Amino acid sequence: MTSVDKKAAWKETLEVLKLSVSPAIFSTWFSQTHLDKVEEGEGRATIHVGCSSSFVKTTIEGRYFGLVQDSLAKTMGKPCDLVFLVKQNPDRVSQELAGTPLFETEKKEQEDLLAAFTRTRVRPGFSFENFAVSSSNQMAHAAAEAVSANPGSAYNPLFIWGGVGVGKTHLMNAVGVMLLEKSPSTKILFCTGEDFTNDIVEGIRNKTTQSFREKYRKLSVLLIDDIQFIAGKDAVQEEFFHTFNAVTGAGGQIILASDRPPSEIAKLEERLRSRFEAGLIVDISPPDFELRCAIIQIKSKERGVALPMDLIQIIAGNVDSARKIEGFLIKLTSEARLRKTEIGEELVRSLLGKAEEGPLIKKASPGDVVTAVSKYFSVGKRSLLGESRARPIARPRQILMYLLRRELGLPLQEVGRLVGGRDHTTVMHAVEKITSLASNDVNIRGDLLGIKKSL
The missing domain is CATH 3.30.300.180 (DnaA, N-terminal domain)
Incomplete structure (x- = not known):
């Protein structure tokens, strides 16, 4: 060519x-x-x-x-x-x-931006453009955008909390990306609570605390993920207290992320807790079904894969967090490339089946599962294992049979015996029914996940 x-x-x-x-x-x-x-x-x-x-x-x-x-x-x-x-x-x-x-001008601008991402540890792949927004994270997204438009005065500090894989780190990085795109020379640093702890420990050990203070206290924007890890460490909290005052006192912006709100961080000094609570505290809930669909669309597009909506909904109904979604899409595209085949419903369902093979409740006994289902649906064990075919009883009973068969691996006859002496064909029908519903009905999927977590 x-x-x-x-x-x-x-x-x-x-x-x-x-x-x-x-x-x-x-x-x-x-x-x-x-x-x-x-x-x-x-x-x-x-x-x-x-x-x-x-x-x-x-x-x-x-x-x-x-x-x-x-x-x-x-x-x-x-x-x-x-x-x-x-x-x-x-x-x-x-x-x-x-x-x-x-x-020469364009080349220098691009080189400056790349150098800025490296220097500040901000990840350019996490931007506002590829952040999916819904009711579960709308407030946090709006607050992060406001801070990026007016750092140091909109909300200071901005404290974002939520569970694993809900988008806290993404939003923090998105603020950094936007500010660096406006001005690559902005003094920003993204780090974790552990990084901050390690830096102060190293500074004390090597007698270089002054260089540590130069690094952190003269920043315009400080982004710290997993801030809860500094709790209980007196010297680290002392240093962070002074760093916080120095950065905010000079008009700088601080954004913190944690897996819990300041009021629930044990062994956090009261003076730090009061400063964290003086700004805006926003939480991010786990993504709902619609948000998971949007995340799948964004992540698959980044990987050059155009998934039809029916496959997106199947994946969203079975995978419950953004990180798991990204991992599943990597697995899906890799499997399709290795098999040299198109991504279709059969491949998606086969990989979802493998993902479910993990020993989520392998250590539980059949009695434990019966108790968990009974408590989850507020249905008495006698009714659950009895003859009633009323829907409020029948669906939990089908879920019970599904869990005993699919999760504990019990034989069909044994499941039937445990659930009121039922025939193995009844068990087969229940397992097939719940398997089908779990792929398309987010409520059934939520019920299964809720029961598994309780076990």
Whole structure:
């Protein structure tokens, strides 16, 4: 393929990519790439994509591999294998040597932004553009946007709390990304409570506490994830107290994230608790069904996979957190690539089945499961195991049989014996019914998860 063909092919690919990612992500990452070499094979092509730095290569290869692969396949008209390498674009090098003022300005801006992400530890993949919003996180999203528009005065500090994988870290990073895009020289630092603790311990051990204070106290924006980990550590809390006062006193912004509100963080000094509560405290609830659908759409689009709505709803009905969704999509795309097959309902359901094989309640006894179902639905054990066919009794009984069969692995006859001496065909029908409902009905899925968690 000639040099002109390579340029045209990559230009067309970039046009496709522009439609799939935000302008900020495109200018930061994809504008730093070029098509270096094409190796034609039988029915496939191996594409060598050059990246301006190892940072760009690692990010695109890790987060956008599938998206680039699918975009190239559309352009080339055949399946493509990708090889990413660190190599400067010769056309850009020649432009740089020619001293084109506009090119030099754009190149310097991009280099400054990349250097800023590295220096501040802010993750550019977590932006407001790819954050899905619903009623469970709407307040936190609005507060983060307000802070990014007016840091230091909108809400200071902003304290975001919630369970694992609900989007706290994403929102904190999104604020950092927006501020760095406005001004890459902004003094921002993203770290965890453990990072802060380690830095102060190292400063005390090496007698370099002054450099530690220079690092943290002169920041314009300080983003600390998992702040609850500093609780109970007197020296760390003392240092953070002074850091907090120094940053906010100079007009800087502080954003904190935790798995619980300040009032519930044990062994947190009262003076810190009062400062945390002086700002805005917002919580993020676990994603509901609609939000999980939106997250799946965003994450699959980032990977270059266009999932139909029926598959999105099946996944959303079975996977309950954003992190698990991302993990499942990685597994799904990898499995489809290895099998060289299209992503369809059969593949999705087979992988969801494997995901459910984990020993969630393997240690529970049949009696424990009966008790858990009885308590969860507020149905007496006698009614649950009895003859009543009323819906408020029959559906919990079907769920009980499903759990005994699928989770404990009991034989059909044994399940029937435990649940009021029923025939094995009745058990089979119950298991099939709940399996079908669990794939499409988020309420049934929620019931199953609730019972499993209680066990």
